[in-house]
Amino acid sequence: MHALVGSAKSVLLDFDGPVCDLFHSRRPGGIAARLRCAYDMDGSLPPDDDPQTVLAAAFENPALVADGTALRIEQALTREEMTAAEGAYPTGYADRLIRTLHATGRGLAVTTNNSREAVERYLAARDLLKPFEGHVHGRLYDGDGLRMKPDPDCLLRALASTGVAAQDSVMIGDAPRDLAAARAAGVAFVGYAPHGKRKERELREAGAAHIVSSLREVLLAVDPCAHV
Structure with a gap:
């Protein structure tokens, strides 16, 4: 090495x-829950504590990609991460x-x-x-x-x-x-x-x-x- x-x-x-x-000051499980609450209208996103898993699932869903929801989730996660960076x-x-x-x-x-x-x-x-x-x-x-x-x-x-x-x-x-x-x-x-x-x-x-x-x-x- x-x-x-x-x-x-x-x-x-x-x-x-x-x-x-x-995510020292903003736990990822809470972020994942907020993403699902805001954007998961049909229950298609996984109940996972990792927001990146939620994001990846959104982009694997053709309907969420087509109507722009997946991209909105990515933008929302970016905002969450930028806030988290202040307390990292x-x-x-x-x-x-x-x-x-x-x-x-x-x-x-x-x-x-x-x-x-x-x-x-x-x-x-x-x-x-x-x-x-x-x-x-x-x-x-x-x-x-x-x-x-x-x-x-x-x-x-x-x-x-x-x-x-x-x-x-x-x-x-x-x-x-x-x-x-x-x-x-x-x-x-x-x-x-x-x-x-x-x-x-x-x-x-x-x-x-x-x-x-x-x-x-x-x-x-x-x-x-x-x-x-």
Whole structure:
């Protein structure tokens, strides 16, 4: 893992998890419930606590896509995420890792299923937006469908925007969908599993070879002399 990260010319970061706890002050279950209450007129959306699952289900429903409901749900979730970004809690060592990667000349990008607007609001508030300018790649509706991981779309856009080849890049993510997207894009992967055994087990079962419980390990791979 140290060689993998240390030699990378570009690092692609998932957002909610490796960069911050986006929903620290606004729990996702409440957001999912509000989306269903506002837009689920016929009970077709799943009773799931993950708002992205609700969103994905809306875009898989041809009737909700055709009448614009799916897109309205996406816009409502973006507003929820932007509000959540104001109370998001930074992941340990994330700020320092970002600044160290930028200072050592590595390309940086965010590759996330969250909205670009929410990511940029959080990064700007922590004075971290400059290293990512032009390289924040969130979910995208392109007219043919909603692009979210495990679809590699956001990673492919990140590779194009940074100008770094897939084989010279590494992604840090905390879910099997991140690993699947990285594989599809040809990008090496480091799993982030800070909360006990469940996340680590899920990543291992998905085939992740490199997993860290703290970004401190990644920071030391980039700067072995860091005082942490």
